[in-house]
Amino acid sequence: MKVLGIETSCDETAAAVVEDGHKLLSNVVASSVDLHMAYGGVVPEIAARSHIEAINPVIRQALKEASCNWSNIDAVAVTYGPGLGGSLLVGVLTARTLAIIHQKPLYAVNHVQAHAYAAFVTEVDEQPEFPLLALIVSGGHTQLVLFKDHFNYQVLGRTSDDAAGEAFDKVAKMLGLPYPGGPSVEKLAEKGNPNKHKFPKAKMSDKYGFSYSGLKTAVLRAAQSAIGEDYNFPSHKLADKLTNAQKADIAASFSRVAIEMLVDKTVLAHEQFAPKSVVVAGGVSASPELRQQMDAKLPIKAYFPDIKLCTDNGAMIAVTGYFLARKGQKVNPKKLDTVPSLSM
Ligand code: KG4
Numbered sequence: 001m002k003v004l005g006i007e008t009s010c011d012e013t014a015a016a017v018v019e020d021g022h023k024l025l026s027n028v029v030a031s032s033v034d035l036h037m038a039y040g041g042v043v044p045e046i047a048a049r050s051h052i053e054a055i056n057p058v059i060r061q062a063l064k065e066a067s068c069n070w071s072n073i074d075a076v077a078v079t080y081g082p083g084l085g086g087s088l089l090v091g092v093l094t095a096r097t098l099a100i101i102h103q104k105p106l107y108a109v110n111h112v113q114a115h116a117y118a119a120f121v122t123e124v125d126e127q128p129e130f131p132l133l134a135l136i137v138s139g140g141h142t143q144l145v146l147f148k149d150h151f152n153y154q155v156l157g158r159t160s161d162d163a164a165g166e167a168f169d170k171v172a173k174m175l176g177l178p179y180p181g182g183p184s185v186e187k188l189a190e191k192g193n194p195n196k197h198k199f200p201k202a203k204m205s206d207k208y209g210f211s212y213s214g215l216k217t218a219v220l221r222a223a224q225s226a227i228g229e230d231y232n233f234p235s236h237k238l239a240d241k242l243t244n245a246q247k248a249d250i251a252a253s254f255s256r257v258a259i260e261m262l263v264d265k266t267v268l269a270h271e272q273f274a275p276k277s278v279v280v281a282g283g284v285s286a287s288p289e290l291r292q293q294m295d296a297k298l299p300i301k302a303y304f305p306d307i308k309l310c311t312d313n314g315a316m317i318a319v320t321g322y323f324l325a326r327k328g329q330k331v332n333p334k335k336l337d338t339v340p341s342l343s344m
């Protein structure tokens, strides 16, 4: 069964064809990230306009690279939430139209859940098994989820403020590094001393809860004190005053602790629930630091999606669509709405 997956929840216009829920036939991603760089974050109106321009060529390219035409496609899957309202609308309206014109079943996919399904793009005999513990860490979400089976899950904990990726993005901005912050902070961190600053880990009453606001403030205070200023010094002026060595030390110390918080809770949940598999997914799962720390501390080998499937893509939507199809959970293409605030 070949599923076309369409993803437009944020700043990536993506489409992919996946066969039988694991075999990647194509994966096309057009990002408007360059257009947002000047603003230090995603501008919703620019993202939505870029999706409108890119969606048809991206889908055409995904079909072409998969050597498919519409007669070979068995179903369409699309992200209907969570995400930016205008961005989601472009993907959902396109998918609805295509499903109606080509008379294909339509599957509505939760973007956060789909990140975990990126780990299913592999050989069938190497796919993650249930019960499955998933750490989903992206720009908008940070949560630990225990899946008993497909679409049967319990959220063990989530962030009470910023998402991990968001914290990387904000620290990057403070240090004058380009958006998205994760890769740029990590690149600079390689040159810094991760033990230079002793940043605090959030202590949560909720065993599997996360919080990044305290760490973010600690980073701000460390940067202010590194240049001999007090807490009144504005964060947007820090980048000009900090030396490259100071920035690298802050990036390295921040990155180590930000990732440690994720790994600690995953190890704890693994101890308590003894899942058969652990999946780490979402944009932050591209982090080499996260991969190293998880490898070192988790007793079993975690599944990390291929790097190109960690950030937003159509393949994870197609795979989720495939498993929704196996459960017979199609939606009415004339009625599907976007749900920007959808959660798991
Ligand atoms: O999953 P994603 O592409 O979009 C959302 O659904 O949010 O995740 C984007 C986030 C950004 O915050 C970005 O800074 C972070 O993932 N990210 C990383 C890395 N690559 C992307 N964070 C840490 N290390 C990375 N290598």
Ligand code: ZN
Binding pocket: 111, 115, 138, 139, 282, 283, 311, 312
């Ligand atoms: Zn995402």
